Amino acid sequence: MTPPPPLLPAPSLWNLPAEATPKVVQAVEPSKELRAQPSEIEKSRRRELIIGTPAAGDVRPAQVVRIITKGESIAGIVSEAKYLTFSEGVEHAVIKRTDGVTYLVSGGSKGIILPADTKVLFGHTHPPVPRGAINTPSVADREALEILGQSK
Known part of the structure; x- marks a missing residue:
């Protein structure tokens, strides 16, 4: 079996210094000011919550790769997402939905259409x-x- 290719430098959103990376995943709730109720415009836009570059092409609806369980290491989740991205050529995201569950999801090579209930x-x-x-x-x-x- 061929070993996986070496990972390239972390994309900007994952680029945390090692000392800032906690060893255990804990649910992070937005602060009160970040939990403000969305306006009607925001609610309508949420139907198509997209990350990526839609004009560039391959943007696909999120597909659940797996559920992330409490206690998993952030470094491990980041490494897995990076490995999957570099081996499959599509974007991956870690999201929490209104059901309270945290998911690793995949999309297209240019973006992901997140579920409307992404929290x-x-x-x-x-x-x-x-x-x-x-x-x-x-x-x-x-x-x-x-x-x-x-x-x-």
């Missing part, structure tokens, strides 16, 4: 970009965080 977006990966290109959060990434009340 928290913990982070997501981007597939590798051509040498010399810069991999930054998209406008849709920022809008999704705004809609979820996570922009500050």
Whole structure:
């Protein structure tokens, strides 16, 4: 069996210093100000909560890869998401839905359409970009965080 390819540097949303990475996953609830009720416009936009670059093409609805259980290491989840992204060529995200369950989900190579009941977006990966290109959060990434009340 061939060993997996080495992982490239972490995409920006996953790039945490090792000393800042806790060893145990704990549910993180947004602060009171981040839990403000969404406006009617935000509610209507939530039907299509997209992370990625929709204009670039391959954006697919989220598919559950697996449920993340309490006590899993953040470093392990991040490594798994990065490995899956680099081996499959599609974005992966860690989300918490209104059912209180945290999921690792996958989408397309250019983005993910998150479920309407997504409550928290913990982070997501981007597939590798051509040498010399810069991999930054998209406008849709920022809008999704705004809609979820996570922009500050």
